[in-house]
Structures are given as structure tokens and as C-alpha cells.
Amino acid sequence: MDSPIENYLRRIHAELAGLKDGKPYSAIPAMANVNPDCFGIALATADGYVYEVGDTREEFSIQSISKPFTYALALADLGMEAVDAKVDVEPSGDSFNEISLAEGTGRPANAMINAGALTATSLVKGSGGRSRFKRILDTYSAFAGRDLDVNQRIYTSEARSGHRNTALGYLLRSFGIIETDPAPIIKDYFRQCSVMVNARDLALMAATLANSGRHPLSGDEVLDLASVERVLSVMTTCGMYDDAGSWISSVGMPAKSGVAGGILAVLPGQVGLAVYSPPLDAHGNSVRGVAVSQRLSHDLGLHFVRAARTGRSAIRAIYDITAAPSGIRRTDEAAEILAEHGHRVQVIELNGDLLFAGAESMVRALTELPDDVELVVADLRSVDEVSDVAIRLIAEAEDMLRRSGRELAFVELEGTVAASLQELGRETASFTTRSAAIEWCENRMLEGHGTELVLPDTIEPADSPALSPLDPDDAQLLQDMMEDRTYDDGDVVRRVGQRFGGVFFIVSGQIMTSIPGPDGSRVKLATLGPGMTFGEMAMGEDRRQETTVKASGPVQVKVLTADAIDELAEQDPVLSMNLWKALTQDAYARVEQYLREAAVRIHD
Incomplete structure (x- = not known):
């Protein structure tokens, strides 16, 4: 470019x-x-x-x-x-x-x-x-x-x-x-x-x-x-x-x-x-x-009065999203697609001042991207100042990216750079957290490189990854035992400390999980979508809910309640044991993903 x-x-x-x-x-x-x-x-x-x-x-x-x-x-x-x-x-x-x-x-x-x-x-x-x-x-x-x-x-x-x-x-x-x-x-x-x-x-x-x-x-x-x-x-x-x-x-x-x-x-x-x-x-x-x-x-802006600060490179790190995925738990098929095509999304972390020298290092990094890169996320949260010169250079770089079929997005707390570009006639995606930006990029990758089934709007529990190890008839039997529940945007589905209330299977919509941070604020853990589960980590007589679970938009779930699980253990102990194995296997996969994403979540 x-x-x-x-x-x-x-x-x-x-x-x-x-x-x-x-x-x-x-x-x-x-x-x-x-x-x-x-x-x-x-x-x-x-x-x-x-x-x-x-x-x-x-x-x-x-x-x-x-x-x-x-x-x-x-x-x-x-x-x-x-x-x-x-x-x-x-x-x-x-x-x-x-x-x-x-x-x-x-x-x-x-x-x-x-x-x-x-x-x-x-x-x-x-x-x-x-x-x-x-x-x-x-x-x-x-x-x-x-x-x-x-x-x-x-x-x-x-x-x-x-x-x-x-x-x-x-x-x-x-x-x-x-x-x-x-x-x-x-x-x-x-x-x-x-x-x-x-x-x-x-x-x-x-x-x-x-x-x-x-x-x-x-x-x-x-x-x-x-x-x-x-x-x-x-x-x-x-x-x-x-x-x-x-x-x-x-x-x-x-x-x-x-x-x-x-x-x-x-x-x-x-x-x-x-x-x-x-x-x-x-x-x-x-x-x-x-x-x-x-x-x-x-x-x-090269006059020493306007450009008095050091012009060290503003770039702190450059990496693709396979190194720092979002907090969304994906299906196996979606995960494979992201593993194959995640290098097409590059994240550029910036810090310091975006005066001429800082903006130059950012723009140069954009021009040197590999040809197969499709999306670029510029993380500006550690940037102190963005000059008018930097805005003009970024606007020209954004034009060149678009002409080559690429797209630029920002992570910034105030959204000022995206707003400045909008004033220049350029609509650019902007997010307040890196996880949200990467989630958006992942969805774009799945839409562009996967089938229409990779990001379905609705997934029944019998077709979910968690129950995939089971015989299809057994999975359908478990689904028939579940209760239907719906939630509106912002509704709290489960709170920290609640006793085990069943295994929740998301049919449609999105669920956000979070925990209390050291300063009392909420720390986002993950966004869950259709086909995913929550609640099973509190299974057991003395276990309690460790996260707060909230609806992000309208959500439909099916719940295998604690009573239904107890009834299953009495009537069909083999299926009950197979259910436990399937849920444990799914939980281990999720823990492994959480460990990979820990640094990213803490940073956000």
C-alpha cells in the first residue's frame, strides 16, 4: 500500500x-x-x-x-x-x-x-x-x-x-x-x-x-x-x-x-x-x-513549538487476533476458521503522542501490512494526544486501506479520533474495549470465510457443542427435559453467590459474564452466544455461582434445572454420567481458552 x-x-x-x-x-x-x-x-x-x-x-x-x-x-x-x-x-x-x-x-x-x-x-x-x-x-x-x-x-x-x-x-x-x-x-x-x-x-x-x-x-x-x-x-x-x-x-x-x-x-x-x-x-x-x-x-506540525515532545515510535505492539482472541466461546468449527484466518486481522497498540512522528510510525505500519490483512484495529487507549496532523495522516491511510479492500477500526475510550474522521466524511468503527473490537473482527472473519452455519442466530441444545459427545437421541431427550426462559436486555440471569440453578443452554441472543474487580468495578469475562452454556460450573451440593450473568439484548435459553438433573440421575444413571462427562469436557475447553485470554481481559 x-x-x-x-x-x-x-x-x-x-x-x-x-x-x-x-x-x-x-x-x-x-x-x-x-x-x-x-x-x-x-x-x-x-x-x-x-x-x-x-x-x-x-x-x-x-x-x-x-x-x-x-x-x-x-x-x-x-x-x-x-x-x-x-x-x-x-x-x-x-x-x-x-x-x-x-x-x-x-x-x-x-x-x-x-x-x-x-x-x-x-x-x-x-x-x-x-x-x-x-x-x-x-x-x-x-x-x-x-x-x-x-x-x-x-x-x-x-x-x-x-x-x-x-x-x-x-x-x-x-x-x-x-x-x-x-x-x-x-x-x-x-x-x-x-x-x-x-x-x-x-x-x-x-x-x-x-x-x-x-x-x-x-x-x-x-x-x-x-x-x-x-x-x-x-x-x-x-x-x-x-x-x-x-x-x-x-x-x-x-x-x-x-x-x-x-x-x-x-x-x-x-x-x-x-x-x-x-x-x-x-x-x-x-x-x-x-x-x-x-x-x-x-x-x-514540525515547528519545535508545536512538536516539542520526543518522537519515539508510538507503536507498542503489533499482533494478529490468534494471539489475543476475544472473550467469546466459539463452536469448534468457528474456532477452526479463526485459527486459519485470524492472521488477517492485525492489532496495533499505540502509546504516547500522535504528533507527526508518532502518526508517521502508525501510518508506516499500516502501509507495511501483509497483503492478506483485511482488518486493522488501532488501540489508542494509551495515546495521550492526537494532533490535527495525525488525524489528516490517519484519514489518508484509512482511504488507502479502503481502496485496497481493507478496513480500519479503533479502540478508544472517548471516541474522539473516530469522531474527527467522521467530520472529514469517513465512517470508522470505534469500540471502548479491545475485546469488543476483536469480537467484531472475529464475526467479520467468520462471515467472510465461514458458512452461514458458523454464526447461526439460533441453536437448539441438542445441537450445541456441549452435548455433541452424546448420542443424538440422548441429546434430544435432555432437551425435552428443559424449561424455556426469556430475558430482556440488561436482565440479570444469575448472580455471584447463588446456589446451583441448573445448566443454561443459550438458544438465541448473547449473554455477558463478569466478576467483581479489586476496586469494586465489574470485570468482563466472556460473551456467550447461541449454542453455548453457563451455570454448570456451580454444579454440586456446596457450589455457588462464581460469576454474574446478564442478558446483552433479548435472550432465549433452555434450562436443565437442578431438579431435572437429580431426576435424571435416579432414572437414567448412564445418561446422567455421560452428561457429566460431556459438560466436564466442555468446561475444561473453556478454562483453557480463559487462560489464553487472561492477559487481554486484565488489560481491558
């Missing part, structure tokens, strides 16, 4: 591909002839799933997007105090190549401008047989999750045309900010800007920062959390240079751009976004990249 998120990204890509403003960067000759129509969007979740649309595998030089990662390596090597002594954390308000140095000390305003980036490069030292640049390149590769390399043609072009950066390097040396010969440092800076990446790489690099420095696919810790916090903080205030204020108000994510046309943005705990499109605006930022970021932030 298609993903609603991929479909959304395709729509945004098609719409913004027509945006023709801006021009590719031409100050570096090797980058001057890039195709201005290249356009890719990659969105990586904190658990490593990447949505890609357009030219996401087209490689380009990382340029200034390298700055946060070199700064991160310097922080990891030396600690904040040592790095802060050389480069500040204040926004400069200037463009990326301005000479923003503190008066007197020469300290650069931050590590995102060129002067600060040169300083950060100078702070990285060779170690363990690896040169400074080899360590920088390895760090970039670890963030991307693959080996990256330098484009020598772009590096040579940068080195030949980068007079301003060369001058900045020597100016920093004059202030003692760079403490050694600046020439090798300047070359390494040009090399780091010439590392080749694609939009997918940048999205995973951003997702690693979003995931507290741990790569979402490999699980490797690339950067410690304290350094991640510092890097993202500086990216928030300084990453977009003299457009930082407008960016943080309209997009609301720490970000970094590069003159090759890339933009990287991070929503901590949730996603990493990357866009590649070469035409730049007056600030040196990708025109389409800015437009995409603004649209996604608005449409998907």
Missing part, C-alpha cells in the same frame, strides 16, 4: 518544482554548470526510515553543511570550555563569509560562519594514525552511515578561488585564534566543503542529530548528547546566517544550508529533513529548500 507521507511529499515536490527563482552558486567555477532543475526531498525518521522524492541520490558538495559536524568533532575532542575560548556561540547577523570577529580578541561569532568554521577545523587534531582531515571525513561518514569522499575537481577549484577564506585563515592566525600555520588548515577546510553527499545522506545525518547522536540505522553513537545539544543550539540561532530569525519563526527547526543547494534541518527526537535544489536566494539558501521546509513545518 502506498504511504500517505510519500504521496504528500510527491505533491509538494511537483508543486514546488515549478518555483524558478534564484540562481546556482557560481563563485566556485567547478560548481557553476550544475543543473538548476535538480530537486530532491528526503525525510528520515528518528528510527531510520527514509522517505525520498525526486533527485535524492544526486550527489553534490556538502559545502557549509559540513560546519556543524566539524564543530561537533571539535567539541567531542576538547570539550565546550576549550572550544568556546576560540569560537563564540552568538549569532552574527551577517552573511556566511563576513569577517565577524570580536574586537580585540578576534574570536569568531559562531562556528556556522566561515571564520568560525575555519577555527573549528583548526581545533581538530590528527589521532591514532589518522590525519585531521581523515578524522573529519570519517565523522561525516559515520553520520551519513556510508563512506563519503572528496570531489578533487571541486576541491581544486575551491583552493584556487577561495581567496577570502584564505585571508580569513591568516587573519585568525594573526589574532592567535589559529595557533599554527593556517595553510594546512585552510586546505582541510576546502576539502571538507568538497565532500560529496546526496539528500538521503543529509537526511540521515540530520536524523542522527535528531536521535541524540546515535545513528538510527547502525545504532552507533556518533556524538555524545551534550555535544548534540550544543550543535543544535548553535544551528538554531546561527545556522541560516542573516536569515536565521525568519527561518526559526517560519520553520522552527535547527538547520544548516550550503551554497551547492543543500539544506539540512533537524527536529530533535523526531525527524531529519534534507532538500537539494541548486538555485539560491540572496542569503545563499536554496529557494526550493526553504519553500519545502516551510511547507513541511506548517503542514506536518
Whole structure:
């Protein structure tokens, strides 16, 4: 099944591909002839799933997007105090190549401008047989999750045309900010800007920062959390240079751009976004990249003010109904059908918040369901908040499920998600307990995959599973001994503590059994339907009713009373003994089912 998120990204890509403003960067000759129509969007979740649309595998030089990662390596090597002594954390308000140095000390305003980036490069030292640049390149590769390399043609072009950066390097040396010969440092800076990446790489690099420095696919810790916090903080205030204020108000994510046309943005705990499109605006930022970021932030609720909570997967468990059946006792034939086809019903338990990241994990799970799944139950009882973005994504996923012949149902105490979908014109089944939802699904499976006899409206006692071990004539004889009784919806048929009153055979309708819970509330045990029995567990002189039995709708039963059972024992002891054996066999089967369902009933 298609993903609603991929479909959304395709729509945004098609719409913004027509945006023709801006021009590719031409100050570096090797980058001057890039195709201005290249356009890719990659969105990586904190658990490593990447949505890609357009030219996401087209490689380009990382340029200034390298700055946060070199700064991160310097922080990891030396600690904040040592790095802060050389480069500040204040926004400069200037463009990326301005000479923003503190008066007197020469300290650069931050590590995102060129002067600060040169300083950060100078702070990285060779170690363990690896040169400074080899360590920088390895760090970039670890963030991307693959080996990256330098484009020598772009590096040579940068080195030949980068007079301003060369001058900045020597100016920093004059202030003692760079403490050694600046020439090798300047070359390494040009090399780091010439590392080749694609939009997918940048999205995973951003997702690693979003995931507290741990790569979402490999699980490797690339950067410690304290350094991640510092890097993202500086990216928030300084990453977009003299457009930082407008960016943080309209997009609301720490970000970094590069003159090759890339933009990287991070929503901590949730996603990493990357866009590649070469035409730049007056600030040196990708025109389409800015437009995409603004649209996604608005449409998907990615602004940090709206999406402040952690975006860990909202999915607690996924299983089919064979692992957690309803509390209904089925006939043997029905049980066989459910055992064979129960995998066609999947239950998805969710918890936490359904903001963008949480809704994304739910929608992704829906799109990855096996082809033979027919019904999906989303259990939302442990969900704290459901955003408007989540409702829209769920609505699109529900549409896609319906188009593929599937159906979605909810378990929620208030029914708010189903009500919200109804306002959008979608009728979706909703239940307050998981047992009720699974019961509904089981009935749908039996209707679709069984015969009309699997869910009959009426079953006489002689045809019930409990009496199936008996000779048909004996079963009919027992039925003839029974009393007819009827009950209306809500009527109490038996109460806890009552003495044995006979064996009740349900002819039509449904019966619900429950027991008192620890807090005095009623705990539902099972729903019984036609052909099923109750009351026999209290057989015996000193036994009493252990459950409350109540009619759920109109109910017709036949009762083999205690007096009739006593009379049978005197007149036909063989049949009486066979009846006991049949009822005991049926009771054992029921106890086994109750044990399998215990965890589900307690949860409900």
C-alpha cells in the first residue's frame, strides 16, 4: 500500500518544482554548470526510515553543511570550555563569509560562519594514525552511515578561488585564534566543503542529530548528547546566517544550508529533513529548500513549538487476533476458521503522542501490512494526544486501506479520533474495549470465510457443542427435559453467590459474564452466544455461582434445572454420567481458552 507521507511529499515536490527563482552558486567555477532543475526531498525518521522524492541520490558538495559536524568533532575532542575560548556561540547577523570577529580578541561569532568554521577545523587534531582531515571525513561518514569522499575537481577549484577564506585563515592566525600555520588548515577546510553527499545522506545525518547522536540505522553513537545539544543550539540561532530569525519563526527547526543547494534541518527526537535544489536566494539558501521546509513545518506540525515532545515510535505492539482472541466461546468449527484466518486481522497498540512522528510510525505500519490483512484495529487507549496532523495522516491511510479492500477500526475510550474522521466524511468503527473490537473482527472473519452455519442466530441444545459427545437421541431427550426462559436486555440471569440453578443452554441472543474487580468495578469475562452454556460450573451440593450473568439484548435459553438433573440421575444413571462427562469436557475447553485470554481481559 502506498504511504500517505510519500504521496504528500510527491505533491509538494511537483508543486514546488515549478518555483524558478534564484540562481546556482557560481563563485566556485567547478560548481557553476550544475543543473538548476535538480530537486530532491528526503525525510528520515528518528528510527531510520527514509522517505525520498525526486533527485535524492544526486550527489553534490556538502559545502557549509559540513560546519556543524566539524564543530561537533571539535567539541567531542576538547570539550565546550576549550572550544568556546576560540569560537563564540552568538549569532552574527551577517552573511556566511563576513569577517565577524570580536574586537580585540578576534574570536569568531559562531562556528556556522566561515571564520568560525575555519577555527573549528583548526581545533581538530590528527589521532591514532589518522590525519585531521581523515578524522573529519570519517565523522561525516559515520553520520551519513556510508563512506563519503572528496570531489578533487571541486576541491581544486575551491583552493584556487577561495581567496577570502584564505585571508580569513591568516587573519585568525594573526589574532592567535589559529595557533599554527593556517595553510594546512585552510586546505582541510576546502576539502571538507568538497565532500560529496546526496539528500538521503543529509537526511540521515540530520536524523542522527535528531536521535541524540546515535545513528538510527547502525545504532552507533556518533556524538555524545551534550555535544548534540550544543550543535543544535548553535544551528538554531546561527545556522541560516542573516536569515536565521525568519527561518526559526517560519520553520522552527535547527538547520544548516550550503551554497551547492543543500539544506539540512533537524527536529530533535523526531525527524531529519534534507532538500537539494541548486538555485539560491540572496542569503545563499536554496529557494526550493526553504519553500519545502516551510511547507513541511506548517503542514506536518514540525515547528519545535508545536512538536516539542520526543518522537519515539508510538507503536507498542503489533499482533494478529490468534494471539489475543476475544472473550467469546466459539463452536469448534468457528474456532477452526479463526485459527486459519485470524492472521488477517492485525492489532496495533499505540502509546504516547500522535504528533507527526508518532502518526508517521502508525501510518508506516499500516502501509507495511501483509497483503492478506483485511482488518486493522488501532488501540489508542494509551495515546495521550492526537494532533490535527495525525488525524489528516490517519484519514489518508484509512482511504488507502479502503481502496485496497481493507478496513480500519479503533479502540478508544472517548471516541474522539473516530469522531474527527467522521467530520472529514469517513465512517470508522470505534469500540471502548479491545475485546469488543476483536469480537467484531472475529464475526467479520467468520462471515467472510465461514458458512452461514458458523454464526447461526439460533441453536437448539441438542445441537450445541456441549452435548455433541452424546448420542443424538440422548441429546434430544435432555432437551425435552428443559424449561424455556426469556430475558430482556440488561436482565440479570444469575448472580455471584447463588446456589446451583441448573445448566443454561443459550438458544438465541448473547449473554455477558463478569466478576467483581479489586476496586469494586465489574470485570468482563466472556460473551456467550447461541449454542453455548453457563451455570454448570456451580454444579454440586456446596457450589455457588462464581460469576454474574446478564442478558446483552433479548435472550432465549433452555434450562436443565437442578431438579431435572437429580431426576435424571435416579432414572437414567448412564445418561446422567455421560452428561457429566460431556459438560466436564466442555468446561475444561473453556478454562483453557480463559487462560489464553487472561492477559487481554486484565488489560481491558
